[in-house]
Amino acid sequence: MLSATDCGGGGRVWVMTPFNEEAADPGNGNMVGFSCDSKEQVDTAHRIALTEGGTNEGNPGPRPLYGPDFYGAYARDLDGNKMSFVYLGEDQH
Numbered sequence: 001m002l003s004a005t006d007c008g009g010g011g012r013v014w015v016m017t018p019f020n021e022e023a024a025d026p027g028n029g030n031m032v033g034f035s036c037d038s039k040e041q042v043d044t045a046h047r048i049a050l051t052e053g054g055t056n057e058g059n060p061g062p063r064p065l066y067g068p069d070f071y072g073a074y075a076r077d078l079d080g081n082k083m084s085f086v087y088l089g090e091d092q093h
Helices: 039-051
Strands: 010-012 032-034 055-062 073-077 084-088
Touching: 039 055, 039 073, 039 084
Parallel strands: 032 084
Antiparallel strands: 010 032, 055 073, 073 084
Protein backbone atom coordinates (compact mmCIF):
# COMPACT_ATOMS: atom_id res chain seq x y z
CA MET A 1 0.00 0.00 0.00
CA LEU A 2 1.23 3.49 -0.84
CA SER A 3 0.27 6.52 1.22
CA ALA A 4 0.91 10.23 0.96
CA THR A 5 3.59 9.91 3.63
CA ASP A 6 5.58 7.59 1.33
CA CYS A 7 6.11 10.61 -0.94
CA GLY A 8 6.82 13.28 1.63
CA GLY A 9 3.23 13.78 2.80
CA GLY A 10 2.23 16.23 0.08
CA GLY A 11 -0.11 16.30 -2.87
CA ARG A 12 -1.86 18.49 -5.42
CA VAL A 13 -5.26 18.66 -7.04
CA TRP A 14 -5.72 19.73 -10.66
CA VAL A 15 -9.19 20.43 -12.06
CA MET A 16 -9.13 20.53 -15.84
CA THR A 17 -10.28 18.89 -19.05
CA PRO A 18 -8.86 15.36 -19.34
CA PHE A 19 -5.52 15.32 -21.17
CA ASN A 20 -6.93 13.03 -23.89
CA GLU A 21 -9.97 15.37 -24.27
CA GLU A 22 -12.40 12.47 -23.76
CA ALA A 23 -15.24 12.45 -21.23
CA ALA A 24 -14.27 12.53 -17.56
CA ASP A 25 -15.02 9.36 -15.57
CA PRO A 26 -13.48 7.69 -12.49
CA GLY A 27 -10.39 6.67 -14.45
CA ASN A 28 -10.15 9.71 -16.72
CA GLY A 29 -10.26 13.34 -15.74
CA ASN A 30 -9.01 13.03 -12.19
CA MET A 31 -5.64 12.19 -10.75
CA VAL A 32 -4.19 11.90 -7.28
CA GLY A 33 -0.81 13.63 -7.17
CA PHE A 34 1.89 12.74 -4.67
CA SER A 35 4.64 15.29 -4.11
CA CYS A 36 7.93 13.46 -3.61
CA ASP A 37 11.15 14.71 -2.01
CA SER A 38 13.51 13.31 -4.66
CA LYS A 39 13.69 11.60 -8.03
CA GLU A 40 14.49 8.39 -6.17
CA GLN A 41 11.20 8.68 -4.25
CA VAL A 42 9.35 9.08 -7.54
CA ASP A 43 11.06 5.94 -8.88
CA THR A 44 10.27 3.99 -5.71
CA ALA A 45 6.63 5.08 -5.51
CA HIS A 46 6.08 4.15 -9.17
CA ARG A 47 7.75 0.77 -8.68
CA ILE A 48 5.57 0.06 -5.60
CA ALA A 49 2.40 1.00 -7.50
CA LEU A 50 3.26 -1.47 -10.27
CA THR A 51 4.37 -4.18 -7.82
CA GLU A 52 1.00 -3.89 -6.06
CA GLY A 53 -0.90 -4.54 -9.29
CA GLY A 54 -1.18 -1.06 -10.79
CA THR A 55 -0.57 -0.38 -14.45
CA ASN A 56 2.07 1.89 -15.93
CA GLU A 57 0.84 5.20 -17.37
CA GLY A 58 4.26 6.81 -17.74
CA ASN A 59 7.73 5.74 -16.70
CA PRO A 60 9.71 7.93 -14.30
CA GLY A 61 11.55 10.74 -16.02
CA PRO A 62 11.73 14.45 -16.78
CA ARG A 63 8.62 16.17 -18.13
CA PRO A 64 9.90 19.53 -19.47
CA LEU A 65 6.39 20.38 -20.70
CA TYR A 66 5.45 20.92 -17.02
CA GLY A 67 8.59 22.82 -15.97
CA PRO A 68 12.37 22.66 -16.19
CA ASP A 69 12.78 20.60 -12.99
CA PHE A 70 9.60 18.51 -13.22
CA TYR A 71 10.35 14.79 -12.78
CA GLY A 72 7.37 12.48 -12.61
CA ALA A 73 5.83 9.07 -13.13
CA TYR A 74 2.25 7.89 -13.60
CA ALA A 75 0.30 4.75 -12.75
CA ARG A 76 -3.27 3.53 -12.40
CA ASP A 77 -4.53 1.65 -9.37
CA LEU A 78 -6.57 -1.54 -9.54
CA ASP A 79 -9.79 0.50 -10.00
CA GLY A 80 -8.34 2.49 -12.89
CA ASN A 81 -7.70 5.72 -10.97
CA LYS A 82 -4.66 7.62 -12.20
CA MET A 83 -1.87 8.64 -9.83
CA SER A 84 1.14 10.88 -10.35
CA PHE A 85 4.37 10.90 -8.38
CA VAL A 86 6.17 14.20 -8.83
CA TYR A 87 9.44 15.83 -7.81
CA LEU A 88 9.66 19.54 -8.63
CA GLY A 89 13.34 20.07 -7.90
CA GLU A 90 15.33 21.41 -4.98
CA ASP A 91 14.13 25.01 -5.21
CA GLN A 92 10.41 24.19 -5.35
CA HIS A 93 9.88 22.40 -2.04
